[in-house]
Amino acid sequence: MANPEKITVEGVEVDTRHWIGGERVASADGATFTTVSPIDESVIGEVSAAGEAEVDAAVAAARKAFPAWSKTSPAERAAVLRKVAEGIEARVEELGKVETRDNGALLRSHLRGVMPRVAMNFRFFADYLEKDLDHPDMEVAGRGHRERITYDPAGVVAIITPWNAPLMLATWRIGPALAAGNCVVLKPPEWAPLTASLLADIAHEAGLPAGVFNVVQGTGVDAGAPLTRHPDINRLCFTGSVPTAGVIAAAAAPNIVPLSFELGGKSxxxxxxxxxxxxxxxxxxxxxxxxxxxxxxxxxxxxxxxxxxxxxxxxxxxxxxxxxxxxxxxxxxxxxxxxxxxxxxxxxxxxxxxxxxxxxxxxxxxxxxxxxxxxxxxxxxxxxxxxxxxxxxxxxxxxxxxxxxxxxxxxxxxxxxxxxxxxxxxxxxxxxxxxxxxxxxxxxxxxNCFFVRDLGAPFGGSGQSGIGREGGIWSFDFYCDVKNSVFAPASN
The missing domain is CATH 3.40.309.10 (Aldehyde Dehydrogenase; Chain A, domain 2)
Structure with missing residues (x-):
């Protein structure tokens, strides 16, 4: 079925093409998939479906943008991320309406909690960049050498997100990944992909440079699989089921890519x-x-x-x-x-x-x-x-x-x-x-409470509920290569 490129959802115009290298891109083979509303099982529209070609293009765009973005100062990155947060706050109602139609979650929750939290996922880590993340220099005991521990951005981060809270669960990883100086390729869920497209518009309007944030839409088999095994990915994040996590881990293993998995629960x-x-x-x-x-x-x-x-x-x-x-x-x-x-x-x-x-x-x-x-x-x-x-x-x-x-x-x-x-x-x-x-x-x-967490606190699971922790400094531990530079004493 032909992709109309733009559809109107609850009065909001949504571009259904991928966002790669700062441009809207349809799939090279014209492939699409259908997104259906859980509310009444009606068809919302056709969305461009990525394959290996689109994944390769998105990763290449992120790799190309990385040197410049990684060298921007924390203050410069923070300024852009705050503009992204402001753009989200200005469109809370639009985002809420589109996501409610797309994944069936309560509009009330989207307007009062979820979408404001999406904005906070950027604002919090923009503010966090004002902290001095690098450790004070340390003296090597008895040697006189000096050690400096710094956080270097890792490179290109692949993020694969679920349908139950697609924008919120994507941005709590996109925010710190970008704040750390990385570039991102996001694959949103095929069952609820639309708000990721709106986020691309907001990020572009906020001044995020081309290639720093990319969106490839599609199924796990056609888009997710080539992304997880891509050799130019430096970090891989996934939220979803345990069986799928096992497949992803196996695909990523040959490239020795650090993983952050948030999986299921029986709490x-x-x-x-x-x-x-x-x-x-x-x-x-x-x-x-x-x-x-x-x-x-x-x-x-x-x-x-x-x-x-x-x-x-x-x-x-x-x-x-x-x-x-x-x-x-x-x-x-x-x-x-x-x-x-x-x-x-x-x-x-x-x-x-x-x-x-x-x-x-x-x-x-x-x-x-x-x-x-x-x-x-x-x-x-x-x-x-x-x-x-x-x-x-x-x-x-x-x-x-x-x-x-x-x-x-x-x-x-x-x-x-x-x-x-x-x-x-x-x-x-x-x-x-x-x-x-x-x-x-x-x-x-x-x-005596439920569903409360500060973004500075660590989040993750044990057992088959996941790998790793994110939030606050734990996010930077994951999205950065932590480097130790050892300096010999200055000679007289």
Whole structure:
């Protein structure tokens, strides 16, 4: 199908061609793919689909731009990144509307939190450049030599991002990568590619030099694969599933490319016997955000048996008050799933859990009133120990509730997973909070809160939830080659 080059989405004009070397570029072979809205499964438009030729061109453009960009001063880079942030802030409503149509997430969330955070991903690292990142010179003990540790930009960074929060999850890596002096090639998700194109426009208008930021759209097979194995990539970032990460790691291995992977999770929400009930219930129901399509969500609810009856009753009651429907309605709480295939995958998980003996406390199937890709907020109990629903990432609006007796058993159950992305703990005792949180195996532990993180803090997972840490100085550790220069004492 011919690519119309520009389409109008929710009143916003979006260019559907790639952004390579500061120019709009259609695929050389004319290939396109179709982006479909989860809201009603309607076709939004055709988007240029990259192959090896477009990937090669984007990487070459980034490599060409790197020497000049890497030599700009931190102050110069910061000034451009702040203009990018200002451009995003000026277009929050447009970005929110386009992404809501493209990936089905709540417009309310986009306007109030997600898109302002996208701007902050640039502004924070622009401000961070004002810090003196290089270490003070050190003296070599007993030798008189002087050592200077500096951060040198690594080169070309490839970033492959998921569909559940495509712009936010892209920019929290693009921001520090550019701030460090690197050039970027972004492959946005084929299920929700459109806001990446708008970001290219904003970056260009902000004065980002040609080739410093490039966007190649397409499938994982045709665009992602040649990008991950490209010999001129110096850093590779991926957010997505564990199986795909394994394929990417194997492709990148011959080039010895440093990797930053943020993968799946099966995160516990651990509710102790002394938990504030209102806080615990609110956090539990919050796990239905984005129809459960959130890698960090606490889908495994573990509650002390001493309060399990009251807690479960209140969580079920509150979940049934959630409004499901069109995400463009600012009153909607739960939207649709991303694709028909994903919808069927979620339903398969739930149906197999029922067959295994799970009790359905809420939901349990497609929302028959709405039809389409809407799946009821679902809560399951009495799931057999070790069953699929308790061990595999479902990535949908499905929660399980298990009980435990005492903190030690609760911690043991919380840690009984091959994942380790996040954990949430609810307790009213500060000493207990310190003790138990220290025992939880996860990259991020929230205590009496959820989904809060300063951009200066490290983020990443343990186990099969990822490789590496990013955020603040940890981002610069990854996006730079940390160099130690040793100077002999000056001769007299």
């Amino acid at each position: 516990p929400l651990l509710v102790l016997a002394d938990a504030d009930m209102d806080t615990a219930v609110d956090i539990a129901v919050e796990q239905f955000d984005n129809a459960g399509q959130v890698c960090l969500k606490g889908s495994r609810i573990l509650v002390d048996e001493a309060i399990a009856e009251e807690f479960t009753k209140r969580v079920v009651e509150k979940s049934k008050t959630l409004k499901q429907g069109d995400p463009r309605d600012l009153e909607t709480d739960v939207s649709a799933l991303i694709t028909r295939k994903h919808f069927e995958t979620i339903d398969g998980f739930v149906e197999r859990a029922k067959a295994d003996g799970a009790t359905v406390l809420a939901g349990g199937g497609p929302n028959t009133e709405l039809g389409g890709l809407f799946y009821e907020p679902t809560i399951l109990a009495d799931c057999p120990e070790g069953s699929e629903i308790l061990t595999e990432e479902v990535f949908g609006p499905v929660l399980t509730i298990e009980t435990f007796s005492g903190d030690d058993e609760g911690v043991a159950k919380a840690n009984d997973t091959r994942f380790g992305l996040a954990a949430t703990l609810v307790t009213s005792d500060p000493e207990r909070a310190e003790k138990v949180s220290a025992q939880l195996r996860a990259g991020t532990v929230w205590v």
